[in-house]
Amino acid sequence: MEIGIDSFVAAVPDALTGANLSPQDRVAHLLEEIQLADEVGLDVFGIGEHHRAEFLDSAPETLLAAAAALTQQIRLTSAVTVLSAHDPVRVFQQFATIDLISRGRAEMVVGRGSFIEAFPLFGLELEDYDAIFAEKLELLLELRENARFHWAGRFRPRLEGQPVYPRPSQEKLPIWLGVGGTPASFARAGELGLPLMVAIIGGQPRRFRPLIDLYRQAAEEAGHRSESLRVGIHALGYVADTDQQAADEFFPGYAQSFTEIGKERGWGPVTRSHYETLRGDMGAMLVSEPERVAEKILAFDEVLGGISRLTFQMSIASLPHNNRMRAIELLGTKVALLVRGEIKREVLVS
Numbered sequence: 001m002e003i004g005i006d007s008f009v010a011a012v013p014d015a016l017t018g019a020n021l022s023p024q025d026r027v028a029h030l031l032e033e034i035q036l037a038d039e040v041g042l043d044v045f046g047i048g049e050h051h052r053a054e055f056l057d058s059a060p061e062t063l064l065a066a067a068a069a070l071t072q073q074i075r076l077t078s079a080v081t082v083l084s085a086h087d088p089v090r091v092f093q094q095f096a097t098i099d100l101i102s103r104g105r106a107e108m109v110v111g112r113g114s115f116i117e118a119f120p121l122f123g124l125e126l127e128d129y130d131a132i133f134a135e136k137l138e139l140l141l142e143l144r145e146n147a148r149f150h151w152a153g154r155f156r157p158r159l160e161g162q163p164v165y166p167r168p169s170q171e172k173l174p175i176w177l178g179v180g181g182t183p184a185s186f187a188r189a190g191e192l193g194l195p196l197m198v199a200i201i202g203g204q205p206r207r208f209r210p211l212i213d214l215y216r217q218a219a220e221e222a223g224h225r226s227e228s229l230r231v232g233i234h235a236l237g238y239v240a241d242t243d244q245q246a247a248d249e250f251f252p253g254y255a256q257s258f259t260e261i262g263k264e265r266g267w268g269p270v271t272r273s274h275y276e277t278l279r280g281d282m283g284a285m286l287v288s289e290p291e292r293v294a295e296k297i298l299a300f301d302e303v304l305g306g307i308s309r310l311t312f313q314m315s316i317a318s319l320p321h322n323n324r325m326r327a328i329e330l331l332g333t334k335v336a337l338l339v340r341g342e343i344k345r346e347v348l349v350s
Helices: 023-039 060-070 088-101 126-145 183-192 205-221 243-265 272-279 290-303 321-349
Strands: 002-007 044-047 075-078 108-111 175-179 196-200 231-239 286-288 309-313
Touching: 002 023, 002 321, 023 044, 023 060, 023 321, 044 060, 044 309, 060 075, 060 088, 088 108, 088 126, 108 126, 126 175, 126 183, 175 183, 183 196, 183 205, 196 205, 205 231, 205 290, 231 243, 231 290, 231 321, 243 272, 243 286, 286 290, 290 321
Parallel strands: 002 044, 002 309, 044 075, 075 108, 108 175, 175 196, 196 231, 231 286, 231 309
Antiparallel strands: none
């Protein structure tokens, strides 16, 4: 199983210290975090895409390109690319270029995003929400297979054999489909045979098992081999030296962020009791000391029928840079090693 980190490059005052970094410093810290993740052996680092004041990730491709030049081993991905808002030709060119800079370490997770700001910003109609995404995903997958072809659709000028370059270093640039809780999205990923990235940020992970089974069933019915399928989980998480330290450090920023988001979506304020439920054995949050976090990751793997990747979203809590750096160190030197060791042991036993 691959273990990694996703960042939205949050640019809000630190909930623990009250410090408010300049955008320049926050981006510099992000690159330091990616370098450390590479050094401690984490598998992947993803950068989201939002078009809001509290995040600095509206151009993830630029940040990923900078990270590609500073790292050696870690895979670099979007988390997610809001494909509806972009021209698939340009998206493919940007990620192919990142792949060349990184010598074959680029990936992308494409989705529709959990916010709608991109639609009015780029002149899109919300009534076309699904149709735009379906068409652009179809074009992106065709671009991955062929440098030159003919294509026509509703939302982009036609292609009449114009070549699309550069081509990536990898023979087939990895494209994951990012989903929330919509059954049709899980089925679409299966029908297309794409790896699936599931955002589980609340509730109980086991609730997603029927949807993941739907993904696998749709893939089988479409003729895709089961061994080619991959399931990834994007989860809220944070690691510290002790359980209490992790809980106390992550809560203020988490509560601040999700209470603000909740005002837009009709949710109530975040409470400490609800937070502790999410941190519990059945909850979706991975906030604790290394051994307990590793145990919960393995529990996710079992309850969801096997997962290939798990990425931690900790930037939503706007933690101090030193705290994030320590968490990254613990993820690479302890959590990932514990998870890989247990999975290897289970394979040998079986």
